Amino acid sequence: MKKTRIGIVGYGNLGKGVEAGLKHSPDLELTGIFTRRQPDQLETLSPAYSIDKLIDFKNSIDVLILCGGSQKDIPLQAPELAQTFNTVDTYDNHNEIPVHFERLDKVAKENKTVAVLSTGWDPGLFSLNRLIAEAIMPKGETYTFWGPGLSQGHSDAVRRVKGVKNAAQYTVPKKERVDKVKDKQPIHYNKKEAHKRVVYLVLEEGADESKVKEAIISMPDYFQGYETKITILDQDTLDKDHQGMPHGGTVIRQGKTTDENTAIYQFGLDLDSNPEFTAAVTIAYARAAARLAKERQYGAKTVFDIAPGYLSPESPEDLRRKLL
Amino acid sequence: MKKTRIGIVGYGNLGKGVEAGLKHSPDLELTGIFTRRQPDQLETLSPAYSIDKLIDFKNSIDVLILCGGSQKDIPLQAPELAQTFNTVDTYDNHNEIPVHFERLDKVAKENKTVAVLSTGWDPGLFSLNRLIAEAIMPKGETYTFWGPGLSQGHSDAVRRVKGVKNAAQYTVPKKERVDKVKDKQPIHYNKKEAHKRVVYLVLEEGADESKVKEAIISMPDYFQGYETKITILDQDTLDKDHQGMPHGGTVIRQGKTTDENTAIYQFGLDLDSNPEFTAAVTIAYARAAARLAKERQYGAKTVFDIAPGYLSPESPEDLRRKLL
Numbered sequence: 001m002k003k004t005r006i007g008i009v010g011y012g013n014l015g016k017g018v019e020a021g022l023k024h025s026p027d028l029e030l031t032g033i034f035t036r037r038q039p040d041q042l043e044t045l046s047p048a049y050s051i052d053k054l055i056d057f058k059n060s061i062d063v064l065i066l067c068g069g070s071q072k073d074i075p076l077q078a079p080e081l082a083q084t085f086n087t088v089d090t091y092d093n094h095n096e097i098p099v100h101f102e103r104l105d106k107v108a109k110e111n112k113t114v115a116v117l118s119t120g121w122d123p124g125l126f127s128l129n130r131l132i133a134e135a136i137m138p139k140g141e142t143y144t145f146w147g148p149g150l151s152q153g154h155s156d157a158v159r160r161v162k163g164v165k166n167a168a169q170y171t172v173p174k175k176e177r178v179d180k181v182k183d184k185q186p187i188h189y190n191k192k193e194a195h196k197r198v199v200y201l202v203l204e205e206g207a208d209e210s211k212v213k214e215a216i217i218s219m220p221d222y223f224q225g226y227e228t229k230i231t232i233l234d235q236d237t238l239d240k241d242h243q244g245m246p247h248g249g250t251v252i253r254q255g256k257t258t259d260e261n262t263a264i265y266q267f268g269l270d271l272d273s274n275p276e277f278t279a280a281v282t283i284a285y286a287r288a289a290a291r292l293a294k295e296r297q298y299g300a301k302t303v304f305d306i307a308p309g310y311l312s313p314e315s316p317e318d319l320r321r322k323l324l
Numbered sequence: 325m326k327k328t329r330i331g332i333v334g335y336g337n338l339g340k341g342v343e344a345g346l347k348h349s350p351d352l353e354l355t356g357i358f359t360r361r362q363p364d365q366l367e368t369l370s371p372a373y374s375i376d377k378l379i380d381f382k383n384s385i386d387v388l389i390l391c392g393g394s395q396k397d398i399p400l401q402a403p404e405l406a407q408t409f410n411t412v413d414t415y416d417n418h419n420e421i422p423v424h425f426e427r428l429d430k431v432a433k434e435n436k437t438v439a440v441l442s443t444g445w446d447p448g449l450f451s452l453n454r455l456i457a458e459a460i461m462p463k464g465e466t467y468t469f470w471g472p473g474l475s476q477g478h479s480d481a482v483r484r485v486k487g488v489k490n491a492a493q494y495t496v497p498k499k500e501r502v503d504k505v506k507d508k509q510p511i512h513y514n515k516k517e518a519h520k521r522v523v524y525l526v527l528e529e530g531a532d533e534s535k536v537k538e539a540i541i542s543m544p545d546y547f548q549g550y551e552t553k554i555t556i557l558d559q560d561t562l563d564k565d566h567q568g569m570p571h572g573g574t575v576i577r578q579g580k581t582t583d584e585n586t587a588i589y590q591f592g593l594d595l596d597s598n599p600e601f602t603a604a605v606t607i608a609y610a611r612a613a614a615r616l617a618k619e620r621q622y623g624a625k626t627v628f629d630i631a632p633g634y635l636s637p638e639s640p641e642d643l644r645r646k647l648l
């Protein structure tokens with residue numbers, strides 16, 4: 001069988017994860033990595049090209065996996081690239097997803113391409129489970145807990161505090177809340193009360209520890225109102241213990257099947273590497289995108305629109321025999 | 325909007341669950357319950373008819389939910405009814421699913437109907453999660469643990485033992501095994517070692533307790549080789565504490581996103597009522613079946629073939645806005 005040819009656009013954490021993850025899928029092959037930077041200055045394991053050359057690969061790439069940032073890159077790159085290529089992205093700006101969808105749908109339908117958006121785990125697999133759980137049990141309450149996991153945005157915010165040399169910030173769900181939900185008990189949920197923030201940081205020489213701590217816990221949006229725990233360490237320890245990018249979380253629905261009976265529906269992830277797992281999800285959806293394009297099912301698609309069988313390289317017969 | 329009209333075939337635990345569950349879905353309405361028994365002798369909450377009258381409802385039912393037993397009823401009823409109606413079943417004889425599929429697919433395509441088979445939770449949602457987890461992480465190992473849950477088959481087997489008046493048998497996964505898998509540790513898994521059997525029974529008057537216990541633990545297939553715990557109680561306690569039909573379980577994949585990094589993908593259910601939850605799943609797939617039939621996507625379908633969005637009564641726009 002002919003392999004599905006993949007292009008990676010953007011070589012950050014996610015792009016590296018896709019490059020590594022493709023090795024586990026013999027039905028897919030990597031044509032190249034496309035970057036806005038000087039390609040020869042990236043340490044890639046596979047051929048890298050300037051993004052300006054992408055158009056030359058029009059006929060040798062079946063699906064592009066877009067690995068740019070959701071903030072600035074995807075809103076520009078995705079609609080442009082969907083004019084020429086089938087695409088998959090992990091766009092995670094939840095509020096803007098409807099706009100992103102409409103924009104991509106128009107471009108993709110006009111140009112007969114498939115644009116799969118907002119894959120990954122949240123949005124992505126978490127969304128899928130929220131939908132399935134609610135569709136099955138219309139009566140009930142869905143809770144999402146994030147972490148324990150490294151938050152890039154919060155780590156950056158701590159690093160910007162005067163007196164901080166380096167930092168890692170973890171979002172940690174409060175175990176007693178999660179346990180209560182799993183135990184079918186009612187809880188009052190809001191994001192702030194349900195999570196705590198755990199900070200590890202290295203001080204600049206001569207920095208005032210108590211001022212640094214005060215600056216962190218009073219930071220609006222990021223830390224204010226959260227239970228926050230700050231630990232000071234030296235750079236070596238930070239390097240040794242806090243270099244990974246673990247993440248995960250849990251989606252739980254407490255549903256009522258009747259007034260008397262409750263059902264707990266639970267989906268959880270515990271990831272050593274957030275970008276590698278996110279990449280693994282995009283790879284499966286890239287396989288789906290290639291198939292949808294072959295079937296001429298053009299337009300924008302989300303995880304809600306794609307039958308799960310499309311994600312697997314196995315035949316429907318084999319899937320029924322082995323996994324149903 | 326016109327409601328989707330549902331018929332229930334067979335009024336056992338599952339049929340009752342569907343009748344109750346339909347109340348939570350205002351986009352669906354129950355046309356009637358169809359039984360092989362005398363309809364006026366069933367205590368239904370809704371109109372009940374003899375199954376012989378089903379054909380008269382050809383034009384007033386959009387989807388039949390088949391609630392017969394997998395052992396004897398579904399293999400006969402499903403292919404016959406799929407000639408005339410769109411159907412959903414929860415057929416759970418895993419080894420025979422491929423044959424059941426082929427048979428239904430032929431009938432459904434010839435007669436332009438949709439036949440959704442083997443919904444529920446195992447097969448059903450568990451299968452869906454096995455597929456998604458493996459498609460995303462081709463390298464890894466998937467574990468299924470069943471329970472804690474009441475096993476009808478094992479309870480029946482205990483009740484057939486000489487000296488036993490009444491009994492309930494629960495299948496319970498061994499916590500330390502489940503925890504090890506969640507903790508990313510390797511385990512040697514086989515179904516017998518991973519589960520224990522917990523029996524509550526009422527003795528007949530004058531029965532020999534030790535002989536009864538011996539007969540149970542030495543029963544081949546059912547108990548032999550399993551860690552089994554037997555508790556003797558009186559009928560009142562059994563009636564009070566063991567009348568429900570709880571069940572559930574967990575599907576866990578330990579996947580490797582790279583050689584260094586592991587991801588735990590976990591899906592779990594904890595159900596006060598197995599038949600009510602199974603019913604809730606069939607109801608969502610009945611909604612999907614009606615839509616597929618409208619789109620003329622005829623033939624047999626499994627949970628692998630149906631885009632998740634079809635399960636929900638909400639519009640794609642609303643789903644993207646609220647749940648993605």
Ligand SMILES: NC(=O)c1ccc[n+]([C@@H]2O[C@H](COP(=O)([O-])OP(=O)(O)OC[C@H]3O[C@@H](n4cnc5c(N)ncnc54)[C@H](OP(=O)(O)O)[C@@H]3O)[C@@H](O)[C@H]2O)c1
Pocket residue numbers: 009010011012013014015034035036037067068069070071073090091092093118119120121122123124274275278
């Ligand atoms: N849906 C989900 O569950 C989920 C989960 C995780 C992440 N995400 C999304 O994935 C997006 C990408 O995440 P990421 O961790 O890969 O972001 P990142 O490492 O910051 O990379 C983003 C882009 O920045 C450029 N870049 C990377 N390293 C650079 C460097 N040293 N100097 C200059 N430019 C550099 C790359 O583009 P060029 O190669 O073109 O320069 C890259 O594509 C995030 O914005 C997030 O929204 C989604």
Ligand SMILES: NC(=O)c1ccc[n+]([C@@H]2O[C@H](COP(=O)([O-])OP(=O)(O)OC[C@H]3O[C@@H](n4cnc5c(N)ncnc54)[C@H](OP(=O)(O)O)[C@@H]3O)[C@@H](O)[C@H]2O)c1
Pocket residue numbers: 333334335336337338339358359360361391392393394395397414415416417442443444445446447448598599602
């Ligand atoms: N996929 C999954 O996850 C899943 C989970 C749970 C169950 N299931 C499947 O669902 C099937 C049905 O389960 P169930 O618990 O509803 O079985 P059940 O209570 O034994 O009912 C099966 C059929 O037996 C008849 N019946 C019920 N009560 C009766 C009575 N008192 N006397 C005579 N006949 C009676 C009914 O047909 P009539 O009304 O026509 O007589 C009914 O449709 C099981 O076989 C199982 O395979 C699947």
